[in-house]
Amino acid sequence: MNRIAVLGSTGSIGTSCLEVIAAHPSDMTLVGVSANRSWELLGRQSTTFAPRYAVLCDESLAGQVDTSVFGGHTELLFGDEGIQQLVTDEETDVVVTGIVGAAGLRGTWAALESGKRVAVANKETLVVAGPLVMELAGRRGAEVIPVDSEHSAVFQAMQAGRSREIRRIVLTSSGGPFRGSTAQQLSEVTPRQALAHPTWQMGPKITVDSATMMNKALEVIEAKWLFELEVDQIEVAVHPQSIVHSMVEFVDGSVIAQMSPPDMKLPIQYALTYPDRVSTPTGSIDFTAPFSLDFEPPDLDAFPALRLGFEVARRGGTAGAVLNAANEAAVARFLDGRLGFNDIPRLCQDLLDNHDFDPSPDLDELLRQDRRARAEAELW
Ligand SMILES: NC(=O)c1ccc[n+]([C@@H]2O[C@H](COP(=O)([O-])OP(=O)(O)OC[C@H]3O[C@@H](n4cnc5c(N)ncnc54)[C@H](OP(=O)(O)O)[C@@H]3O)[C@@H](O)[C@H]2O)c1
Numbered sequence: 001m002n003r004i005a006v007l008g009s010t011g012s013i014g015t016s017c018l019e020v021i022a023a024h025p026s027d028m029t030l031v032g033v034s035a036n037r038s039w040e041l042l043g044r045q046s047t048t049f050a051p052r053y054a055v056l057c058d059e060s061l062a063g064q065v066d067t068s069v070f071g072g073h074t075e076l077l078f079g080d081e082g083i084q085q086l087v088t089d090e091e092t093d094v095v096v097t098g099i100v101g102a103a104g105l106r107g108t109w110a111a112l113e114s115g116k117r118v119a120v121a122n123k124e125t126l127v128v129a130g131p132l133v134m135e136l137a138g139r140r141g142a143e144v145i146p147v148d149s150e151h152s153a154v155f156q157a158m159q160a161g162r163s164r165e166i167r168r169i170v171l172t173s174s175g176g177p178f179r180g181s182t183a184q185q186l187s188e189v190t191p192r193q194a195l196a197h198p199t200w201q202m203g204p205k206i207t208v209d210s211a212t213m214m215n216k217a218l219e220v221i222e223a224k225w226l227f228e229l230e231v232d233q234i235e236v237a238v239h240p241q242s243i244v245h246s247m248v249e250f251v252d253g254s255v256i257a258q259m260s261p262p263d264m265k266l267p268i269q270y271a272l273t274y275p276d277r278v279s280t281p282t283g284s285i286d287f288t289a290p291f292s293l294d295f296e297p298p299d300l301d302a303f304p305a306l307r308l309g310f311e312v313a314r315r316g317g318t319a320g321a322v323l324n325a326a327n328e329a330a331v332a333r334f335l336d337g338r339l340g341f342n343d344i345p346r347l348c349q350d351l352l353d354n355h356d357f358d359p360s361p362d363l364d365e366l367l368r369q370d371r372r373a374r375a376e377a378e379l380w
Contacts, residue, residue, distance in 0.1 A: 002028045005086050007107045008098030009033035010041045012202045013121040017096050020269045023281040032086040043069030055082035080106055087111040097122040100205050101328050102370055112142040119271035121147035123222045128321045129366050130225025145271040150219055152267035153245035153258035160256040170247040171219055172239040174199045176210040183302045189341035199242045199262050208331045212344050217309025221320055224313045231313045237295045305345040317359040318369045325370040326351040329377030347380050
């Protein structure tokens with residue numbers, strides 16, 4: 001029995017993860033769930049799955065929520081201490097990190113420190129503190145298994161060879177809702193248009209990141225730390241059908257791709273069951289009808305955010321923390337109608353160019369730079 005804690009269980013990744021767990025009742029059980037403020041949904045999840053713990057990260061809700069909605073089997077906890085208790089509990093085998101943004105760092109860190117397998121959806125944690133996170137995992141003997149569909153694809157394809165035999169990886173991108181648009185056309189984009197992704201149903205922050213291609217930028221940085229690659233070994237190709245989720249090219253020129261319908265339940269499940277494969281509640285590719293797979297290079301002039309991903313992956317140090325914080329704050333301002341679409345990468349570039357770069361920061365310094373970048377992004 002795989003005993004699973006799902007951080008961010010009320011979000012897009014979290015609810016898909018609960019569907020996976022529900023589809024495998026004899027192999028998987030839910031130990032705990034967490035949300036920031038969505039206590040009613042968290043309560044419904046608790047009565048359905050009867051996990052041991054439910055955690056509300058926003059401590060100001062203590063004393064305000066109707067605790068009866070959590071059922072009789074689930075203990076309600078609050079804040080960072082609640083997350084710490086859930087992920088370090090001896091009954092927890094795997095922690096799925098489905099929290100959005102740098103807020104996911106604490107739970108990931110605590111889970112790795114106690115040697116748990118971490119199924120990482122929360123890419124921002126690796127963007128902010130990739131080297132420290134991977135060093136901690138190595139020291140504590142904790143496994144980090146990717147959930148992001150592209151990194152899961154790379155992880156799966158990598159099993160066709162040895163790491164020293166990898167020539168390069170190719171991360172695919174759907175291109176988002178504005179594929180083919182010019183920078184001029186993008187300057188008019190509204191939050192409603194940016195929130196309409198053609199392929200994936202996701203939370204609002206990652207949906208906007210997909211529209212600016214900042215999501216792919218964050219994935220380049222995530223891939224560098226996760227797979228210990230040189231930046232020159234990472235490429236991006238736009239693939240609008242979202243069937244090939246990414247590829248690995250080995251030194252002999254063989255390219256191994258992972259293909260499946262676009263459904264996050266598959267990579268989530270693989271991260272839970274690895275190295276085993278079990279049947280999924282998702283469909284199959286239909287090869288009885290004609291279809292084609294297209295690939296094209298990304299347009300870096302219309303989507304300058306992607307360039308930032310490569311720049312930050314090369315610089316390392318505090319650059320990831322600043323890019324991530326600047327982007328989180330810029331996306332929030334864009335969604336509030338207080339920033340233009342093309343200003344998101346401009347703001348990020350400006351904060352990156354002008355920050356107090358430290359090539360080998362510790363965690364406290366990264367958190368300090370994160371706070372500072374958020375404050376500056378509000379004033380930009
Ligand atoms: N969605 C996808 O298909 C997908 C694919 C690949 C990777 N990812 C990554 O997975 C992560 C989650 O994405 P998502 O689309 O599932 O996001 P989402 O739908 O917005 O869900 C976010 C979850 O995090 C919780 N949360 C938000 N702010 C928090 C905070 N400050 N402290 C603690 N918990 C907080 C939310 O709780 P409330 O409900 O209370 O707000 C919710 O449970 C992101 O890092 C994203 O990049 C997502």
